[in-house]
Amino acid sequence: MDDRELLKVVMGIVGKDKCLDDCAEIPCGEQVMVVTTDMLHRTTDFVPGMTDWQAGWMSAAVTLSDIASMGAAPTYLLIAVGLDDWKCLAGVMQGAKDCCTKYGAEIVGGDIDRHNELTVVTTGLGLVSRRDIVRRSGVWPGDLVCVTGVPGQAQAWLEGYRQFEKALFEPQPRVVEGQLLGRAGVSAMMDDSDGIALSLYDMMSVNDCGFSIDTAKLPLPAGIAAAQASELALYGGGDYELIFTIPPERYPVNGVSSTVIGKVIPEKTVLVDGVPLEKRGYQHRWE
Amino acid sequence: MDDRELLKVVMGIVGKDKCLDDCAEIPCGEQVMVVTTDMLHRTTDFVPGMTDWQAGWMSAAVTLSDIASMGAAPTYLLIAVGLDDWKCLAGVMQGAKDCCTKYGAEIVGGDIDRHNELTVVTTGLGLVSRRDIVRRSGVWPGDLVCVTGVPGQAQAWLEGYRQFEKALFEPQPRVVEGQLLGRAGVSAMMDDSDGIALSLYDMMSVNDCGFSIDTAKLPLPAGIAAAQASELALYGGGDYELIFTIPPERYPVNGVSSTVIGKVIPEKTVLVDGVPLEKRGYQHRWE
DSSP: OBHHHHHHHHHHHHOGGGGSSSSEEEEETTEEEEEEEEEEETTTTSOTTOOHHHHHHHHHHHHHHHHHTTTOEEEEEEEEEEESSGGGHHHHHHHHHHHHHHTTOEEEEEEEEEOSSOEEEEEEEEEEETTTOOOSOOOOTTOEEEEESOTTHHHHHHTTOGGGHHHHHSOOOOHHHHHHHHHHTOSEEEEOTTOHHHHHHHHHTTSSSEEEEOGGGSOOOTTSOHHHHHHHHHHOOSOOOEEEEEOGGGOSOTTOOEEEEEEEESSSOEEETTEEOOOOSSOOBOO | OBHHHHHHHHHHHHOGGGGSSSSEEEEETTEEEEEEEEEEETTTTSOTTOOHHHHHHHHHHHHHHHHHTTTOEEEEEEEEEEESSGGGHHHHHHHHHHHHHHTTOEEEEEEEEEOSSOEEEEEEEEEEETTTOOOSOOOOTTOEEEEESOTTHHHHHHTTOGGGHHHHHSOOOOHHHHHHHHHHTOSEEEEOTTOHHHHHHHHHTTSSSEEEEOGGGSOOOTTSOHHHHHHHHHHOOOOOOEEEEEOGGGOSOTTOOEEEEEEEESSSSEEETTEEOOOOSSOOBOO
């Protein structure tokens, strides 16, 4: 059992429409409030060597990334912290606060709990105009498929390339880029936190078309042989880049550093170099 | 180290004003959006014998109670579930959904994580008009101190009185009452989830006056000797009743079953039957 299978259980109970995007949408005056929640904890997410400050930073960053992927500006964060050791709290809170401050959000509430391992759940709220909001659906054949930054670096650290520590330990959510892309009229967007491959399959599941990407176009982590670097970029987790589709005439978008990695095709399939892409990446699993 | 001491660490980082009420407040058009988050998990909160459905119900209820205590109507819930056993998920989600449905809220988002024990973090959003919002501050000498329902029943179950199982396993947040009390102009309110004693001390910490309550006036769990029943009501955790203060001329409030247990006094102290009340109740502790 993996989390995409479990999501179907949730869909059956709360409704499929509640499970399709990186954030939920709530009307808020003339704007849309987007809301999202993420659970991280020591054994799965905070790898050995990370400081408390980095655990807090990462916890805020993953949630701000979900908000960015809707084209929204993050405004508020709530943080629930389960602690085995109370001495972690100050570092975690400071890291979360510094990440929020950098990206224009404010911590407005939270909860403290005793737990058997450090567990941090961040809930983020953001604002976006109805016109500029971006979802995973909206993809159109002929659109370009693009990605910000250089995917695969977080996974590269996990596989021994220690020069990529910052990418994994202190992810920089694409908050400015997300808003610029929303205003520029991208057709769909999400973050690639589970890897490019799973993200494309997630995106395909809510669209009536597919994707064809070229490994030769992928921006790759430096200093790693091309075959392994492609593997990291396609299937590695822990990145917080934005994957988006955009009509060719709107590309590039001022102020956003990104790379065209393929195009949208009418067939409902995901191809890499012309053959079906493996559907694997970062997933939780249960026996 | 307990959670009220740790809260001071948080106050030093995110600001004291962010830590004073049951919910944070966010402007939302002509209304105020109140937001709150709570972490519950197996070893601390889901006692042996509870079903998955009850764990989900309780998780939603504690958060809806925080929203009720601000006088707000709960509207949306997000739920992050950490699972050791994926088979728990459906029950937890159904319980949370049923609680939300009963009280007028909707589950709009969430997260699924693998964890070493069942851990549920619910984030609730509610709406209230600026005029009707109620906070912990606002208490005035001469106001009545009141409580809804019968406090102490959840703790009574924990101490062996099995007739109170529903009170602990399926708490009923005072959602209707909270809104009626807000509209009736109560001066301050919070829920009593950590017991009446700690709640009164929490309330005093943000007001320039104190409280004098009478054990003879406390509504008590039935079938328990008076001395133990008072102890349960004052210091027991796990209840989700509302404690509020109200000018005498506004009491009682139509539609709200409540009991006057004392009055607000000018001195900054909490008295029970004329002597200082012990400052103890439900708290998390760390070595």
